[in-house]
Amino acid sequence: MVCMELTGKPQNVVSAKDLNLVACTRCAKVWPVSASTCGRCGHKLVSRDSQSLSRVWALWVIGFMCYIPANIFPMLKTRTLFQEENSTIIGGAVELAHYGNFGIAAIIIFASVFIPLGKFWAVAYLAISIKAGSRISMNRRQMMYEVVEYIGRWSMIDIFVVAIMSALVQLKTLASINPGPASIFFALSVIFTMLSAQAFDSRLIWDAQVKDGGPGRDE
Amino acid sequence: MKDTVEPMTSTPLDELIVCPQCDAVYHLKRPRVGERAQCQRCHKVLIAPRRNAGLRIIAVALAVLVLIIGAAVFPFLSIDAAGTQNAVSVLDAALAFSGGPMIFLSLATAGLIIIAPLLRACLTLYVLVPVVLDRDPAPHAMQAFRLSEALRPWSMAEIFAIGCAVALVKVADLAHVGFGPAFWMFGILVVLVIAQDSFMCKWSVWNSLENPRTSSAPRT
Ligand SMILES: [Zn+2]
Numbered sequence: 001m002v003c004m005e006l007t008g009k010p011q012n013v014v015s016a017k018d019l020n021l022v023a024c025t026r027c028a029k030v031w032p033v034s035a036s037t038c039g040r041c042g043h044k045l046v047s048r049d050s051q052s053l054s055r056v057w058a059l060w061v062i063g064f065m066c067y068i069p070a071n072i073f074p075m076l077k078t079r080t081l082f083q084e085e086n087s088t089i090i091g092g093a094v095e096l097a098h099y100g101n102f103g104i105a106a107i108i109i110f111a112s113v114f115i116p117l118g119k120f121w122a123v124a125y126l127a128i129s130i131k132a133g134s135r136i137s138m139n140r141r142q143m144m145y146e147v148v149e150y151i152g153r154w155s156m157i158d159i160f161v162v163a164i165m166s167a168l169v170q171l172k173t174l175a176s177i178n179p180g181p182a183s184i185f186f187a188l189s190v191i192f193t194m195l196s197a198q199a200f201d202s203r204l205i206w207d208a209q210v211k212d213g214g215p216g217r218d219e
Numbered sequence: 220m221k222d223t224v225e226p227m228t229s230t231p232l233d234e235l236i237v238c239p240q241c242d243a244v245y246h247l248k249r250p251r252v253g254e255r256a257q258c259q260r261c262h263k264v265l266i267a268p269r270r271n272a273g274l275r276i277i278a279v280a281l282a283v284l285v286l287i288i289g290a291a292v293f294p295f296l297s298i299d300a301a302g303t304q305n306a307v308s309v310l311d312a313a314l315a316f317s318g319g320p321m322i323f324l325s326l327a328t329a330g331l332i333i334i335a336p337l338l339r340a341c342l343t344l345y346v347l348v349p350v351v352l353d354r355d356p357a358p359h360a361m362q363a364f365r366l367s368e369a370l371r372p373w374s375m376a377e378i379f380a381i382g383c384a385v386a387l388v389k390v391a392d393l394a395h396v397g398f399g400p401a402f403w404m405f406g407i408l409v410v411l412v413i414a415q416d417s418f419m420c421k422w423s424v425w426n427s428l429e430n431p432r433t434s435s436a437p438r439t
């Protein structure tokens with residue numbers, strides 16, 4: 001393991017912004033702060049995206065608004081010989097647990113309820129902490145952000161399950177499964193929360209350190 | 220481009236490296252193959268060269284290409300209940316949402332489980348093959364690599380594969396389910412996609428695209 005040599009004195013991390021530099025967020029190439037596009041990969045350069053937080057909130061709100069109907073409307077329409085049944089996300093998981101499939105019920109509840117709600121909470125918390133400060137250390141908040149980015153996409157699993165089941169279970173009169181309207185809202189919710197998390201500029205978390213006059217406070 | 224604000228450092232910019240996550244600035248010190256350079260503040264891995272990583276990534280990308288095309292076309296699951304049968308490919312699953320606004324969901328699903336992974340594999344080959352062969356980078360290789368990195372979170376083949384397992388358990392009560400060859404192909408795909416991401420050192424790729432040949436052997 002090689003530790004990078006700091007430009008400033010040890011214990012005193014200097015950010016690119018302080019040196020009038022800007023790093024490309026895609027390819028990490030360093031440019032003077034006056035450059036507007038990355039000369040290497042063509043990506044737009046922004047030292048700190050002042051619009052970042054408003055975009056985070058706008059996408060967050062759309063994602064949240066989609067999440068509500070996703071839980072109210074049926075996710076799956078199951079038709080067998082004798083009955084037709086509509087089940088919501090939570091209803092479907094409860095039913096699975098009822099038949100003894102606790103493992104799968106847990107996966108569904110985790111991916112479709114805990115991950116989305118946790119993600120809404122985490123993104124909102126991070127966005128608020130930029131303006132209001134936070135008692136949670138910067139390293140913790142950075143980790144929170146990484147977890148949100150990594151795990152958020154896994155919520156899509158429920159949509160894929162619905163897709164596979166709807167395609168597979170088409171047994172003419174015997175039984176058929178079709179996607180319900182909740183699936184479209186749920187997919188939109190996942191996509192918008194992913195975009196919301198991507199719009200968040202994690203460098204903002206660390207700027208407070210410079211403002212507060214040095215590290216130490218957080219470690 | 221206006222040049223009114225001068226950088227407040229005398230170090231040439233090529234000798235600096237900035238942590239993309241927390242914006243900390245460091246003097247560039249190249250780790251040897253197998254070592255890793257980490258940000259001291261947020262612990263993000265900045266550079267992690269691996270031996271023959273370029274060749275390995277190319278091999279994986281080729282395998283991904285073949286597997287996705289195979290899994291998209293051949294049936295990967297079949298169902299059998301009281302004499303009625305149905306077999307589906309990954310493409311069928313993606314197109315299961317039909318009627319009105321559901322079309323959007325079909326397109327999104329197809330994009331996430333087939334097109335995005337496929338495009339990423341193609342872009343990876345396009346970018347890395349010339350680098351590994353010690354040739355000049357392909358035209359627009361940098362834009363191609365940037366696109367490939369932007370697609371990373373939207374390429375969800377591995378999530379789809381786990382979704383298959385969940386769907387199987389849910390359907391198992393209803394009917395007898397059989398696996399087609401494409402099911403196993405998809406299983407292998409998951410492992411490969413995860414492996415591909417762990418080999419890739421983005422800094423080394425960018426560096427060898429910018430300074431072809433000068434950077435000794437490509438240590439992507
Ligand atoms: Zn760039």
Ligand SMILES: [Zn+2]
Binds near residue numbers: 240
């Ligand atoms: Zn860092």
